[in-house]
Amino acid sequence: MEKHKITGIDCANCALELERDIRKVPNAKEAKLTYATETLVLPENVDLDQVSKVLAREGAAFAEIPNNHSDHDHGHDHDHSAGSHKKELTLLAVSAVLFAAVMMMEANLPRWAELILYLIAASISGYTTFLRGLRNLFRFRFTIDTLMTIAMIGAFLIGEWREGAMVAILFGLNEYLEGYGMRRAQQSMKSLLSLAPETATLIIDGKEREVGIENLAVGDKVIVKAGEKIPSDARVYSGSSNVNEAAITGEAVPVKKREGDDVFGGAVNQDGTLILSITKVYKESSMAKIFALVEEAQSQQTPLELAIDKFARFYTPVILVLAMLVMLVPGAITGDWNLWVYQGLAILIIGCPCALVLSSPIALMAGLTRSAKIGVLVKSGVFLEQLAKLDEVVMDKTGTLTKGELSVVSTWLAPADPTINVFEIVRKMEGESHHPLALALITEAEKQGANNTLADGSVRTIAGKGLEMTTEDTSYFLGNNRLFEEATWSIDAKHAYDLMLKEGMTVAILGTKTDILAIFGIRDQLREEAKETVAALKRSGVKQVTMLTGDNAESAQLMAEKAGLDQFKANLLPEDKVAYIKEAKEKRLVAMVGDGINDSPALATAQVGIAMGQGSDSAIEVADVVLMQSHLKRLPFVVDIGHKVQRVIHWNIGIALGLKIIALLLTIPGWLTLWFAILSDMGATVLVTLISLTLLIPSKAEKELLVEKKVEE
Incomplete structure (x- = not known):
């Protein structure tokens, strides 16, 4: 599938009609036109010339010449349509001034002059609608342009020149305001995405050269001076500086970066000069992936949007039939054809479903943008909608509810055997693992002098239990108590193990098939924000917060009580966590929160997978929602944003349908006028747009979150 930028789409309903036309082009049945992002996704084997012709019939076009794509596409979209918007507004202003002048001079103008001037006023603001509508009328295609064209022609034919001109002007204003609302939402998102610089200063043989960021390769050295943006993910080669990573993590307070520290592309170097070694080409950087995911999120429709679009597809034809009945039936009965033709024309005007179609996309785009600005990447409006309906939030313990900064605080060693160095064995078995428990054991082993000189052994993972390393002499096991038979335990080892459990430690055991060699008591700390986050989720409507862990029950209970959780499940294998979520989601809507490292199956199983990853690749790829900074406090905020988006969408639907129902009811006594019909349609569009924007x-609490200071350790 290929993605193309489109210009000239006037309204949400027009985009739906245009998409249906494009799908009639050979091989284009899967084409997807998204009004919110002005993008058209097409299969690769579609004839783009034919698509161009379809676009041109409706006044739209490709923003750039197809098949002339640049890989350097990362949010630097230029608004080539700005001039056309100004022209559109100018024509509306000229038309409105002429209309007002004619209306004030009506008494002194001959009828023929009045007709010509009103025709000119209508033509200036409504000629594009008229031409499109006339083309559609000849093709028996009844779009909103067709209905407006019929209404304008009908008004002039029955002598209602002033109202015919007013229909043209107000409809033009309506379309401009509809486009303005979407442009404002798009502009807010584009400002978020226009974060990566276009060029970087590359160092080659000691000389500086400016290159496009798409030309950077892994290992290249670049210099970033104070005030400049970091071009791609990199590691500090030399220098130190405060770096603002708000674009990625949502944390507004600059972070001190020194030699060896990793930095994100798009972050701003605030003071010193940094020489960086590029670790990822731009297309694979965190920033580029975020851009791609945000655009994808905007283009995905929620079930509610799909239902609205389906309703809109049938709404206009039904209104057309109703208008014809209103013209013919009462007219035939009363003989007052002028009145009922007029009423029918007014009904045609309220056949525009634009306000209804707009009720969801602007609100969703605004919600996705607002979430991204606080450092939460929601991959689709579908998940934003589901966040508002959550019944249960399930959390992993280590690295999610706790800091994941584990350390060995208690050690028990079996009577010394000069042939066995337990710390060398631990160091070898854990290898290069980045799991918090493994890092704690490796750190302790290195403190005890382990230098990884043990002869190679074959290490394998035993799911939910730990590791096994096979050497020439024996097999060693490192993990939890499920690895060892009861007969393996000595009295002293059992006593030490029980004591560590009572003190709420996570316990790792090293042994063979016949002996326990060492027991390590590992302790983690609850995140400072954990209790507050759980309470905030409850206030947001979440009925239950649960912790799942492979840790022992004693340690799990201690953490659950401190965090204020409703329940916990301990001693779970990875498949047990998945089984719990499968069972839970049959009864309620469940979100799983994990660190994105070893929670992939559970994250994928839940209706909403939420990863804490500070922009890590694994977190971005596996989850539906990513907390770009490893901080739980942002989770309740995005749940609240989901609630607000849902409320706004429901309000918008009520306004869009309510005003049209009122207008339809006015036809019963014959009170509906063309003025009220177009004003009710325009009013609905304006209100829906403004409420969505x-x-x-941001709320006061969100502003405080963004300026909250970190406590330097």
Whole structure:
């Protein structure tokens, strides 16, 4: 599938009609046109010339010449349509001034002059609608342009020149305001995405050269001076500086970066000069992946949006039939054809479903943008909708509810055997693992002098239990108590193990098939924000917060009580966690929160997978929602944003349908006028747009979150 930028799409409903036309082109049945992002996704074997012709019939076009794509596409979209918007507004203003002047001079103008001037006013603002509508009418295709064209022609034919001109002007204004609302939402998202620089300063043989960021390769050295943006993910080669990573993590407080530290592309170097070694080409960087995911999120429709689009597809034809009945039936009965033709024309005007179609996309785009600005990447409006309906939030313990900064605080060793160095064995078995438990054991082993000189052994993982290493002499096991038979335990080992459990430690055991060699008591700390986060989730409507862990029950209970959780499940294998979520989601909507390292099956199983990853590749790829900074406090905020988006969408639907129902009811006594019909349609569009745009305004708590200071350790 290929993605193309499109210009000239006037309204949400027009985009739906245009998509249906494009799908009639050979091989284009899967084409997807998204009004919110102005993008058209097409299969690769589609004839783009034919698609161009379809676009041109509706006044749209490709934003750039197809098949002339640049890989350097990372949010630097230029608004080539700005001039057309100004022209559109100018024509509307000229038309409105002429209309007002004619209306004030009506008494002094001959009828023929009045007709011509009103025709000119209508033509200036409505000629594009008229031409599109006339083409559609000849093709027996009844779009909103067709309905407006019929209404304008009908008004002039029955002598209602003033109202015919007013229909043209107000409809033009309506379309402009509809486009303005979407442009504002798009502009807010584009400002978020226009974070990566276009060029970087590359160091080659001691000389500086400016290159496009798409030309950077892994290992290249670049210099980033104070105030400049970091071009791609990199590691500090030399220098130190404060770096603002708010674009990625949502944390506004700069982070001190020194030699050896990793930095994100798109972050801003605030003071010193840094020489960086590129670790990822731009296309694979965290920033590029975020751009791609945000665009994808905007293009995916929620079930509610799909239902609205389906309703809109049938709404216009039904209104057309109703208008014809209103013209013919009462007209035939009363003989007052002028009145009922007029009423029918007014009904045609309220056949525009634009406000209804707009009720969801602007609100969702605003919600996705607002979430991204606080450092939470929601991959689709579908998941934003589901966050508002959560019944249960399930959390992993280590690295999620706890800091994941584990350390060995207690050690028990079996009577010394000069042939066995337990710390060398631990160091060898854990190898290069990055799991918090493994890192704690490796750190302790290195403190005890382990230098990884043990002869090679074959290490394998035993799911839910630990590791086994086979050497020439014997097999060693490192993990939890499920690895060892009861007969393996000595009295002293059992006593030490029980004591560590009572003190709420996570316990790792090293042994063979016949002996326990060492027991390590490992302790983690609950995140400072954990209890507050759990309470905030409850206030947001989440009925139950559960902790799942492979740790022992004593340690799990201690953490659950401190965090204020509803329940916990301990001693779980990875498949046990998946089984719990499968069972739970049959009864309620469940989200799983994990660190994105070893929670992939559970994250994938839940209706909403939420990863804490500070922009790590594994977190971005596996989850539906990513907390770009490893901080739980942002989770309740995005749940609240989901609630607000849902409320706004429901309000929008109510307004869009409510005003049209009122207008339809006015036809019963014959009170509906063309003025009220177009104003009710325009009013609904304006209100829906403005209410949706309020979602871009951050709450006081969100502003405080963004300026909250880190406590330097």
